[in-house]
Amino acid sequence: MLKLEKRPQPSRAWTYLTPVLAVVVTMLAGGALFAMLGNDPVEAIRTIFWEPLFGEFASYYRPQLLVKAGPLILIAIGLSLGFRAGIWNIGAEGQYIIGAITGAAVGLAFYPVDLWVIFPLMILAGALGGWVWAMIPGLLKVRFGTNEILVSLMLVYVAEQLLAKMALGLLRNPEGRGFPGSRNLQQYPAAHNAEIITGTGMHWGVVAAFIAVIFAYVLLSRHILGHQIQLAGQAPRAARFAGVNPARLTLICLGLSGALAGMAGMFEVSGPAGQISIDFNVGYGFTAIIVAFLGRLHPVGIALAGLLMALTYIGGEIAELNLSLPAAAIQMFQGMLLFFLLAVDVLTNYRVRLRTAEVA
């Protein structure tokens, strides 16, 4: 009989090993899943993880890696701060949508003026939109003790409806012959989040993501706030005695994650997506939760995890095209990854021992 024995300290080695192990186990289980769907499992896994990087059309797919990883990393960095402190912002998808709406709205309001200041203003507006949307669960939690998980999630559905309303109403392209969707920001140079270096996929959102990684790293390892976040998560009572103000921490964590998610939405809508449309959001806000956990809530880990998740998105698209693997299979694959990660995580905190026959 196997028995779990709590480790006095979480194992350092396993902390680094578990994400790798989880990816390997997911590949095996995913392979089994793809085999059940009638695909060659080795070919499917190779298509997802190898093809985008080194395959025949890799030069086309590689830039996509940064395009997709940018928003994932940006959102996940924000989420990880809260998750570390035990503050669960599950509604990043909603903050992402609102950030996109406010950011695009500012850009569209200036149309067709050509000023350099427009794009920075849009970034600010996007961050502000996401921040406001995250402040709703934040303030309700601080003031009334309302569960932030449920409120932030409910606001995703509200944001989706608001997006539909904006795409059909206020922000609709006046020259769009009545079709839903806003003007295409890609055709409005002052508001376009263009590639900074052609052919790399590097746009301002990716730059922001890397800045966020560095910022979060410094915050967590060097700043008192980072210390308070970790303390509040690991020992809430000790944090209270150390003078950590839980309300302030809740608002800061939710606000930061909301602002980053909003910014990610704005970068997406003004760049790769181009316009506000009913369904421009593709669930980055939810996938970012997986990214945050896969990266062990550590900024550098999140950057790596974001790139890996981006890879599964692109590889999934290729597999859909070449092997007609359903898109849902990839979604399930990503869900499985989080599952296995949580499961193997037991090895970090517990030691598995063989139980010898106990004598009472």
Next chain:
Amino acid sequence: MDLSSISPTLLLASLIVAATPILLAALGELVVERAGVLNLGVEGMMITGAICGFAIAVNTGSPALGFVMAAVGGAALALLFALLTQVALANQVASGLALTLFGLGLSALLGQGYVGIKPPPTGKLDIPMLSDLPFLGRVVFGHDLMVYIALALVAAVWATLKYTRAGLILRAVGENHDAAHALGYKVVRVRILAILFGGACAGLGGAYISLVRVPQWTDGMTAGAGWIALALVVFASWKAGRVLLGAWLFGGITVLQLNLQAAGAAIPVEYLSMSPYLITILVLVIMSADKSRAPASLGRTFHASQ
């Protein structure tokens, strides 16, 4: 706007239909939370139940078998959660989220061939005399069997928690797992059983959406019903009777806003569609003033060594 087109009889009858899925899911989650476990995967289990029930009903032509398999499907997914949180001692919040993300993917995968198909109709209970009564006939006696099963389940859960030994043990485990363990109760076993029950209930609720309420299959069709069910448990202060009340309230709001949409209200459709979610938030705010009702061990990991 033409308000006269809204018939109160139909409104009440469809209210009960709209309330049933969240009632079932919330009831299951209530038992899980009373055992001290927070399973945020209700949405994932519901949508899995929805597609399991739908697929089985379409293939066998029997909605009853569909519902049974939906419960099995929901419980199977819940078993994954139970293994993660009770055996591998993973974080419950993260595991619940994983369950939802996984369930949404799984259901989309299973449901590929089922878009646009009509399921076999679920028979309505037709009691001679009673169902023909002018108002009560439609509202109270004119539903399918699942509505009554759900109501019976509310009574059963209420009575079990309040009056039986099993209910007492379940509550003890939820209030203080260390004390329950010291008394010799199998904390992990009780919790796993509760989680399985919760999964089965969520599966039934999901199948009710795909087989009766809508009835057809579309990706992500539960559209947050699982999350509303979670909110409902808080609203009900972890009491079975109040879950029923809450489910009717939410069912009423959903039906009313749909009716207003159909009647061409001056409020844009999108704002009406938001209303159930906004009202859920409002209710949560009102109810969260009193935290004392929550099971004391809710969401805490149990390991016998601690």
